[in-house]
Amino acid sequence: MTPAARPDRPHRLLGRWRFETYETLGSTNDHCIALAEAGEKEGLAVMARRQTGARGSRGRSWSEPPAGNLALSVLLRPAAMQEPGLWPFVAGLALHDGLEQVSGAALLLKWPNDVLLGDRKLAGILIERGVGPDGHWMVIGFGANLAAAPVLADRIAACLADAGPPPAQEEAAEAVLAALDRWCAVFERDGFAPIREAWLTRAHPIGARLRAALPAASGRDALANRPPVEQREGSFGGIAADGALLLEWSGRLWRIETGEVLLLGDGR
Numbered sequence: 001m002t003p004a005a006r007p008d009r010p011h012r013l014l015g016r017w018r019f020e021t022y023e024t025l026g027s028t029n030d031h032c033i034a035l036a037e038a039g040e041k042e043g044l045a046v047m048a049r050r051q052t053g054a055r056g057s058r059g060r061s062w063s064e065p066p067a068g069n070l071a072l073s074v075l076l077r078p079a080a081m082q083e084p085g086l087w088p089f090v091a092g093l094a095l096h097d098g099l100e101q102v103s104g105a106a107l108l109l110k111w112p113n114d115v116l117l118g119d120r121k122l123a124g125i126l127i128e129r130g131v132g133p134d135g136h137w138m139v140i141g142f143g144a145n146l147a148a149a150p151v152l153a154d155r156i157a158a159c160l161a162d163a164g165p166p167p168a169q170e171e172a173a174e175a176v177l178a179a180l181d182r183w184c185a186v187f188e189r190d191g192f193a194p195i196r197e198a199w200l201t202r203a204h205p206i207g208a209r210l211r212a213a214l215p216a217a218s219g220r221d222a223l224a225n226r227p228p229v230e231q232r233e234g235s236f237g238g239i240a241a242d243g244a245l246l247l248e249w250s251g252r253l254w255r256i257e258t259g260e261v262l263l264l265g266d267g268r
């Protein structure tokens with residue numbers, strides 16, 4: 001957390017969230033994590049109009065234009081951190097539905113929680129967990145290109161401005177928080193089955209061509225039910241009851257539990 005960082009106005013209550021907005025933070029995830037370690041209760045939601053050190057998944061940075069995109073993180077303390085592998089789907093649904101609602105654009109989910117406009121990445125999620133003096137915490141960070149897409153070396157990203165007038169940052173944050181409130185309630189009440197079903201109706205179709213970049217198989221990780229390669233192209237076969245990606249390749253359905261998945265044709 002930036003020690004001097006102060007919200008730019010008093011927090012507002014939105015469903016289960018205490019919503020704070022900041023002009024500038026290094027990273028909204030870092031800010032929430034520092035507060036979680038200092039004992040903050042669950043339900044904090046932090047939006048920054050600008051981040052100076054945003055982090056992406058797999059240790060990458062998350063590139064942002066000077067202003068106008070969505071940077072939002074929430075702090076949860078799920079009991080004993082049950083089902084950690086299923087939260088990406090809950091969060092992905094919220095990001096997808098919130099952004100669709102404020103833009104009217106038709107968006108797609110890609111495993112496990114990227115949001116695409118057409119075949120290009122529009123938004124992503126970084127989920128981090130830990131345990132501090134007050135118990136377990138989980139921070140879910142949402143990043144979405146609203147006003148501008150970053151220029152990336154290896155692919156072309158999308159922004160909502162490609163599809164029409166982009167929503168304001170706060171409007172997008174509130175829509176994502178409202179959707180997250182709804183999907184958390186479904187998950188808490190009915191478990192993963194309805195989350196999985198809703199996720200599948202918002203994903204690219206079954207049979208879409210995917211390329212999965214898998215971590216190198218070695219030692220205990222070299223599971224017998226995974227292709228013994230680092231990269232494989234196949235067809236989307238849905239998701240399993242535990243959230244694993246099912247990839248049809250070479251006449252078999254393979255389970256993919258970790259790794260990066262590209263929808264082929266997504267601007268690369």
Ligand SMILES: O=C(O)CCCC[C@@H]1SC[C@@H]2NC(=O)N[C@@H]21
Nearest residue numbers: 027029054055056057124141143
């Ligand atoms: O690589 C990805 O797809 C995940 C990107 C997550 C970026 C968001 S922006 C808000 C929050 N704060 C961060 O530092 N990262 C996440």
